[in-house]
Amino acid sequence: MVTILLVRHADVDLPPATADPSLNDAGRERAEALAHVAGSAGVTTVFTSSLTRTKETVEPIAKLLGIAGREMPAAATVARKARAGELGPVALIAGHSNTAPEVIAALGVAAPPVIGETEFDNLYVVTVTEPAGASLLALRYGTSSA
Numbered sequence: 001m002v003t004i005l006l007v008r009h010a011d012v013d014l015p016p017a018t019a020d021p022s023l024n025d026a027g028r029e030r031a032e033a034l035a036h037v038a039g040s041a042g043v044t045t046v047f048t049s050s051l052t053r054t055k056e057t058v059e060p061i062a063k064l065l066g067i068a069g070r071e072m073p074a075a076a077t078v079a080r081k082a083r084a085g086e087l088g089p090v091a092l093i094a095g096h097s098n099t100a101p102e103v104i105a106a107l108g109v110a111a112p113p114v115i116g117e118t119e120f121d122n123l124y125v126v127t128v129t130e131p132a133g134a135s136l137l138a139l140r141y142g143t144s145s146a
Contacts (some may be wrong), residue, residue, distance in 0.1 A: 002082045004107060005038055005092045006100045006124040008115050009053040011145065023056045026143065030120060033142035035060035037123065044088030047072035047095075054094040061092065075099070075106035082107065082128055100124065108134035120145040 011027035023031060039061055046062050046069040048054035058069045072078060072093060081087050093103060097115040100122075104112040107126045113136075115122060121144055125137040 001089070002085065002087065002128045003041075003090045004078075004082060004087075004103070004126045004128070005041065005043070005090065006103060006126065007034060007057065007092075007094050007141075008097050008100050008120060008122060009049075009051070009094055010034070010057040010142075011120045012053050014118065020052050022052050026145075027053070027056070027120065030142040031057045031060050034058070034123075035064050037141045038092060039064050041092075042090040043067075043092045045091040046070070047078070047091065047093045049095055049099065051096075054096070057094040058092065069094075072099070072103075075102040078103055079106035079108070083130065104136060109136045112136075113138060118145060 010023050010030035012021045013024050043065060046058050046067055048058055048069045050071055055069060062069050101112040104124060104126055107128055121140045121142050123139040123141045126134050128134045
């Protein structure tokens with residue numbers, strides 16, 4: 001069994017002032033909340049995109065766990081590596097409103113979520129078991145972004 005925790009990057013100002021914005025104050029608080037919520041989950045692998053906001057989202061938990069985030073490969077590659085046990089028992093992925101659902105689908109969840117532009121508080125837990133497939137638990141963390 002493998003567990004993948006997926007979040008969209010934490011809060012940024014909308015509309016963003018640049019193509020690669022940093023987290024705003026609420027986003028930095030949410031990144032700390034992620035470390036608090038997932039810090040004891042047994043995370044052994046942390047993936048981000050190449051963009052600053054995803055890296056800043058995982059910074060507190062990576063520091064807490066003493067592991068470095070690395071750039072996420074394609075969704076199909078993540079799914080294959082997860083199933084092969086190459087990511088360890090628990091991986092954390094900070095992505096975007098389009099990439100998090102792509103990974104969830106690649107892991108075998110039939111109906112991946114749609115993440116709205118103003119949603120920053122979703123925490124998706126995908127459990128992959130062979131041969132049963134994958135299950136999805138949708139949670140929220142930090143202050144509501146509604």
